[in-house]
Amino acid sequence: MASSNRILIIGGGIGGLGLAQGLLKTNIPFRVFERESALNFRPQGYRVRIGPDGQEALQSLLAPALYARLVNSLPPNAPGFAPAAHLDALTGEAQAKPGSGPPPSGLPGAQNTEQLNADRGVLRQVLMQGLENHVEFGKDFKDYAITPRGVIARFSDGSEEEGALLVAADGIRSRIRKQFLPSFSLMDTETRIIYGKTSLTLDLENTLNASALNGLVLVKDASQEHALALLLETMRFKDNEYRKDAPEDYIYWALMARKERFLASTTEEEILKLSSDQAAELARTITATWDESFRPLFSAQSIAHTSILRVLSIKPEIAVWNSSPYVTLIGDAIHPMSPTAAAGATTALRDAAALVRCLSEHDINVEAAGEYEQQMRKYAGETVAKSGWGGKLLYGQWSFDDMEEVEED
Structure with a gap:
């Protein structure tokens, strides 16, 4: 052509x-x-x-060889769609899984199918x-x-x-x-999310809530009118020939809530203009009352990689x-x-x-x-x-x- x-x-x-x-x-x-x-x-x-x-x-x-390379370049597959653990933010203890009826008609709920866990x-x-x-x-x-x-x-x-x-x-x-x-x-969902990552050091593994170190984990703070949810997942890369091309092992995390939950610490005009330093500080501020077993995630965060986003949708x-x-x-x-x-x-x-x-x-x-x-x-x-x-x-x-x-x- x-x-x-x-x-x-x-x-x-x-x-x-x-x-x-x-x-x-x-x-x-x-x-x-x-x-x-x-x-x-x-x-x-x-x-x-x-x-x-x-x-x-x-x-x-993808060509078969490239797909095989991709799979071998990523952490092990995640066992399913739903979080493996649900933890209370204020106590650090396990809590009942959230429930609000079935998902929309024709859509799967918690799938028992493996997910590629991709950086x-x-x-x-x-x-x-x-x-x-x-x-x-x-x-x-x-x-x-x-x-x-x-x-x-x-x-x-x-x-x-x-x-x-x-x-x-x-x-x-x-x-x-x-x-x-x-x-x-x-459409503005009125959701705001702080994204971050924290290096998976030995010190972090020894101090972070042990239940938060395996699989996808949901931590929820429902102490105020608008709930604050934290999703986190450990990213441990395979020790093979592709390990050199991957980052250090880390924990991915996302703090999400309706925007009202964040506005006690900042304004609607300022929230989306926050620098990485300011977004990192906001993450520490709004989790300050959480159980101490979660705080190392935010105190040791990689500040250069912290950002806040407005969630839009159709x-x-x-x-x-x-x-x-x-x-x-x-x-x-x-x-x-x-x-x-x-x-x-x-x-x-x-x-x-x-x-x-x-x-x-x-x-x-x-x-x-x-x-x-x-x-x-x-x-x-x-x-x-x-x-x-x-x-x-x-x-x-x-x-x-x-x-x-x-x-x-």
Whole structure:
């Protein structure tokens, strides 16, 4: 194919790189454009879980040897979706599992299926294998234009790239989505999350609550009107030939609550502008009354890796638009969701696999885009519903009908 028949992927995250691997495997020309100057230029969360559907997608996208390398580069698989332990934040003792009825119709509850327990940086490094000549860094997408030959992507440095299909893999603030679907609605879940990591030192293992050192653990503080939930998981990498490419063992953690729980210590305007130092201090402040067996997690945190985020989501009923042969979207660019379903990466990889399959069957045309988008709406909408249910269960997240629409920049 000529260069004008390439697929242009904007964004080198998990979904974009997964899509690139699938296109490489099926010999469909493509190029990836990533805004950041390097692969892991900035922290973007640390641990991501990849469920059975995501693993199946990865196996379809990657060459068998690369998939085997990925599995061997990650910590051992997690035994299931649900937390292995539920602990009371104020006492440190085990507590009954939270319950708020069954999950939304047709959705699984606590799955007894293994999850890939992936470090985001390691995952992206493995997904980059073989793509070195197909990815350009430091390319800040500006806008696109449809032409008689296809589509042109324009970048902030003044450069342009021509292709047959433009794929938005540029995340929750997707500029492609803003141009392609200007009336698309993002909702503020009013959830705020402090993400962090703490090195798994011998001292930490000796002082942290022993029940918090194995598997996914939920710690809950329901002492105030708005509950505060902590999810943490130990990341112990396998001792094999790939160990040298992985970070030191650590504990991933996320402190989450409705925004009101954080506003006693800061203001709504300031909370999303906090530096890493300030976010780390806020984590220590709002857990100051917790049992002392949890405090080492925050006192020893890697401050440079602490950040606070506002959680945005779409509603489960994903809008229908007229499919285009020139533009489509994957991952957070089209279906951002609360992380409480632990399914963002899985869903992005499902998108990549579905799009590759449709392109292989139909070529690059409106039929391929339309079939992919129809499939995506169903499974992604179900997953968004599950994420809302999980947020309600953990810390009382608003129902989708009560959320306010976000004005996009």
